[in-house]
Amino acid sequence: MTAKLIDGVAIGKQLREEIKQGVSKLNASGCKPGLAVILVGENPASQTYVKNKEKSSVEVGMKSELIKLPATVTETELLAYVDKLNKDESIHGILVQLPLPKHINEDLVIQAIDPNKDVDGFHPQSVGKMMIGQQTFLPCTPHGIMEMLQRTGVEISGKHAVIIGRSNIVGKPMGQLLLQKDATVTYCHSRTKDLVSFTKQADILIVAIGRAKFVTAEHIKEGAVVIDVGMNRDENGKLCGDVDFDEAKEIASAITPVPGGVGPMTITMLLKNTLQSAQIAKAEGKC
Ligand SMILES: NC(=O)C1=CN([C@@H]2O[C@H](COP(=O)(O)OP(=O)(O)OC[C@H]3O[C@@H](n4cnc5c(N)ncnc54)[C@H](OP(=O)(O)O)[C@@H]3O)[C@@H](O)[C@H]2O)C=CC1
Numbered sequence: 001m002t003a004k005l006i007d008g009v010a011i012g013k014q015l016r017e018e019i020k021q022g023v024s025k026l027n028a029s030g031c032k033p034g035l036a037v038i039l040v041g042e043n044p045a046s047q048t049y050v051k052n053k054e055k056s057s058v059e060v061g062m063k064s065e066l067i068k069l070p071a072t073v074t075e076t077e078l079l080a081y082v083d084k085l086n087k088d089e090s091i092h093g094i095l096v097q098l099p100l101p102k103h104i105n106e107d108l109v110i111q112a113i114d115p116n117k118d119v120d121g122f123h124p125q126s127v128g129k130m131m132i133g134q135q136t137f138l139p140c141t142p143h144g145i146m147e148m149l150q151r152t153g154v155e156i157s158g159k160h161a162v163i164i165g166r167s168n169i170v171g172k173p174m175g176q177l178l179l180q181k182d183a184t185v186t187y188c189h190s191r192t193k194d195l196v197s198f199t200k201q202a203d204i205l206i207v208a209i210g211r212a213k214f215v216t217a218e219h220i221k222e223g224a225v226v227i228d229v230g231m232n233r234d235e236n237g238k239l240c241g242d243v244d245f246d247e248a249k250e251i252a253s254a255i256t257p258v259p260g261g262v263g264p265m266t267i268t269m270l271l272k273n274t275l276q277s278a279q280i281a282k283a284e285g286k287c
């Protein structure tokens, strides 16, 4: 069996067309949605993602502001930048690229972001609202995955979704969103014993670990839908996911590639959240 490819670029493109129309409507009324990204340090991978975010936001007609700070920036200085962006009426979305250097308390920085501008959906208020199903900004990667599943016609209700990874930015919220759509959810992580026994039961397998080609044929049930969140380099320095794509595609019914799967959807959802934030500001007479 050869799996159907879930094309994040194509699905993202469709969505970005819709976003572009929303942005141009706002622009015509004199309100330009603005996204600010704070990047601390010189991590080359982070720089690529941040560049992609900047390029994409400009493509849909938004204002994009990149604030690059040295790895030596103090927590106090960083918090002052966040505060300035909180007060800046031309900015509707604030994203602080993670991870931050060890001398900075990540939780403190995330909590400092105005929840109304928390387009990453990482603020405790956003997380809490998501948990109880209230309207809020949803974290971009899991939200993008839900869009991909829905737009591919994958049935979620009653299915067993198994997630490998329990980070605050991917694994944990992923489980919540699937649960809200009536999946039965299992979380696996580094302490899980006999991982294969769980993954083999998955109708939908979401992999967010950060280890190149960790998931192989033996983990996957025939006909499963496999979503690969991983962003790694293989032994030749080539970008690859957490799933061994060549093996998995013979067993799965549908699968996301890396690159070209979850990554582009993450950025698309960031744009969607920023547009939504600007629309709310507009309705409140603040844009
Ligand atoms: N495409 C995109 O848009 C995005 C891609 N990513 C990529 O996704 C991957 C995961 O990111 P993130 O969630 O932030 O990563 P984290 O490092 O924060 O979390 C990794 C998770 O995987 C679990 N894990 C690690 N090793 C194993 C193992 N051998 N068996 C089972 N579970 C394991 C960890 O378990 P434990 O909790 O026990 O330590 C942890 O819960 C990375 O490659 C990252 O680059 C991330 C965000 C967005």
Ligand SMILES: Nc1nc(=O)c2c([nH]1)NC[C@@H]1CN(c3ccc(C(=O)N[C@@H](CCC(=O)O)C(=O)O)cc3)C=[N+]21
Pocket: 048, 049, 052, 095, 096, 097, 098, 099, 120, 140, 141, 231, 239, 258, 259, 260, 261, 262, 263, 264, 266, 267
């Ligand atoms: N505050 C915060 N929010 C994030 O959303 C966030 C973060 N920090 N830190 C890092 C992770 C990672 N992440 C990615 C986004 C896009 C691609 C992406 O566009 N990937 C392309 C390829 C990129 C390339 O060519 O290197 C693809 O998969 O096709 C990947 C990874 C967002 N993250």
